[in-house]
Amino acid sequence: MRIKAAVLHASPIAKPYAETRPLRIETIELDPPGADEVLVKIAAAGLCHSDLSVINGDRPRQIPMVLGHEASAVVVETGAGVTDLVPGDHVVMSFLPTCGHCLPCAEGRAQLCAPGAAANGAGLLLSGAQRLHCDDGTDAYHHCGVSAFAEYAVISRRSMVKIDRDFPLVEAALFGCAVMTGVGTIVNTCGVRPGQSVAVVGLGGVGLSSVLGAVAAGAERVIALDLSRAKLDLALSLGATDAFLASDPDVVEAVRAATSGGVDHAVEMAGSAPAFELAYKITRRGGTTATAGLANPNARISLAPVHLVGEERVIRGSYMGSCVPARDIPRYIALNQRGRLPVEKLLSGTGPLDEINAAFDLLDQGKVVRHVITF
Structure with missing residues (x-):
C-alpha cells in the first residue's frame, strides 16, 4: 500500500530543521504484514531526543530511514500467527521487540533482548524483513522496529502492547518511551x-x-x-x-x-x-x-x-526503564487512570506530520517537553 511518511535521507543535517528539512514527507510503499507482524494505522507519535540524535548525527543509523519510535496505533490487519489481536484493537509500541526466548528474556530482562537489539541495530523488523520501500527502488530502514512518523506501519507483534480502547491515544503514545x-x-x-x-x-x-x-x-x-x-x-x-x-x-x-x-x-x-x-x-x-x-x-x-x-x-x-513492556505499560496506564501518574501534563502540543521539521527545532531548543504528531 502507498503511505505518507517522513523519511531521513542524510545525517547529520544543519539547523534550523524547518529550513533544511531533514525529514522529507514522501509517499512510499509499505508491504503487507508477514508472519507475527501487524499492520497498524498510527494515531500519535511523540518526538523524542532519540529521534533527534539520529538527525543530528549523535547516533548514526542506516539511511534512508523512517524515524519515530514512541507511538500509539489502531490495528488494521494481522499477519499469520497473530491470534491475540483483531482489527480495531488499540496498541502502544515498544521501541525494542522482545523475542521471549533468549537468555535475557528468560531472565525477565526483556529490555536486553538479544535478537531485538540485533534487529534494531540493523534497522530491520524482528523477522529480519524490511517492509518500507522508496520510489527510487531503495529499501527504507525501520527505526527501533516502529517507524511511526508515517500514516501506517508494519510492526512485529513483539513490539506492541494491547491497551484499553477507551484510553486516549495521544496520551497513550507517551507510554511507549518517555x-x-x-x-x-x-x-x-x-x-x-x-x-x-x-x-x-x-x-x-x-x-x-x-x-x-x-x-x-x-x-x-x-x-x-x-x-x-x-x-x-x-x-x-x-x-x-x-x-x-x-x-x-x-x-x-x-x-x-x-x-x-x-x-x-x-x-x-x-x-x-x-x-x-x-x-x-x-x-x-x-x-x-x-x-x-x-x-x-x-x-x-x-x-x-x-x-x-x-x-x-x-x-x-x-x-527502556528496565521494563518488561507487556507487564509495565498496563501498570503505568492504570496508575494514570487512578490519577497517580498525570502523564497528560507532559504534552506540550500536537501537530501534523507536515510540520515535523519545525517541531524538531522546538525540541532541539528545549522549548517543548513532548510534542506529538497526530494522524
Missing part, C-alpha cells in the same frame, strides 16, 4: 522506596516522567535539576519538592546541603557526560547513580574509582 523509560528507571532500575530521596538531572519527557515516577513511588524529596527555569517550574508543579539550575556553579554544594550529604538515588536523563557527572556528585555515600540518557557514543566521564569502594557507590545503566 513514561516507560522515566518511570521504569525509578521503580525498576533504582527500586525507589517510600521515604527516600531522588534527584532527576535533565527534565525532558523522560526526566519529567521520572519526577512523576518518584512522586508515585513515595519519595520524600524529589530534586529537579535542569538548565531551563521553565522546566524546573513544571517539575515543581508535578510534585518535585526542590528545583536547582544545573548551570549554577554551586549547585552540587547546594543540593548536598539541602539533602544532608546527597540523595539516595540520582538519575541522569539529559544524555550528556557533564549531566551524569553532576548526578554522581550529588549522590550520597552508599547511594545509586543511574542513567537512561543516551549520550553521544564518543562521550566519556571521569570518576574516582576509590569512591566506588570507600563509599559503596552504585552506578546503574537503565535501558
Whole structure:
C-alpha cells in the first residue's frame, strides 16, 4: 500500500530543521504484514531526543530511514500467527521487540533482548524483513522496529502492547518511551522506596516522567535539576519538592546541603557526560547513580574509582526503564487512570506530520517537553 511518511535521507543535517528539512514527507510503499507482524494505522507519535540524535548525527543509523519510535496505533490487519489481536484493537509500541526466548528474556530482562537489539541495530523488523520501500527502488530502514512518523506501519507483534480502547491515544503514545523509560528507571532500575530521596538531572519527557515516577513511588524529596527555569517550574508543579539550575556553579554544594550529604538515588536523563557527572556528585555515600540518557557514543566521564569502594557507590545503566513492556505499560496506564501518574501534563502540543521539521527545532531548543504528531 502507498503511505505518507517522513523519511531521513542524510545525517547529520544543519539547523534550523524547518529550513533544511531533514525529514522529507514522501509517499512510499509499505508491504503487507508477514508472519507475527501487524499492520497498524498510527494515531500519535511523540518526538523524542532519540529521534533527534539520529538527525543530528549523535547516533548514526542506516539511511534512508523512517524515524519515530514512541507511538500509539489502531490495528488494521494481522499477519499469520497473530491470534491475540483483531482489527480495531488499540496498541502502544515498544521501541525494542522482545523475542521471549533468549537468555535475557528468560531472565525477565526483556529490555536486553538479544535478537531485538540485533534487529534494531540493523534497522530491520524482528523477522529480519524490511517492509518500507522508496520510489527510487531503495529499501527504507525501520527505526527501533516502529517507524511511526508515517500514516501506517508494519510492526512485529513483539513490539506492541494491547491497551484499553477507551484510553486516549495521544496520551497513550507517551507510554511507549518517555513514561516507560522515566518511570521504569525509578521503580525498576533504582527500586525507589517510600521515604527516600531522588534527584532527576535533565527534565525532558523522560526526566519529567521520572519526577512523576518518584512522586508515585513515595519519595520524600524529589530534586529537579535542569538548565531551563521553565522546566524546573513544571517539575515543581508535578510534585518535585526542590528545583536547582544545573548551570549554577554551586549547585552540587547546594543540593548536598539541602539533602544532608546527597540523595539516595540520582538519575541522569539529559544524555550528556557533564549531566551524569553532576548526578554522581550529588549522590550520597552508599547511594545509586543511574542513567537512561543516551549520550553521544564518543562521550566519556571521569570518576574516582576509590569512591566506588570507600563509599559503596552504585552506578546503574537503565535501558527502556528496565521494563518488561507487556507487564509495565498496563501498570503505568492504570496508575494514570487512578490519577497517580498525570502523564497528560507532559504534552506540550500536537501537530501534523507536515510540520515535523519545525517541531524538531522546538525540541532541539528545549522549548517543548513532548510534542506529538497526530494522524
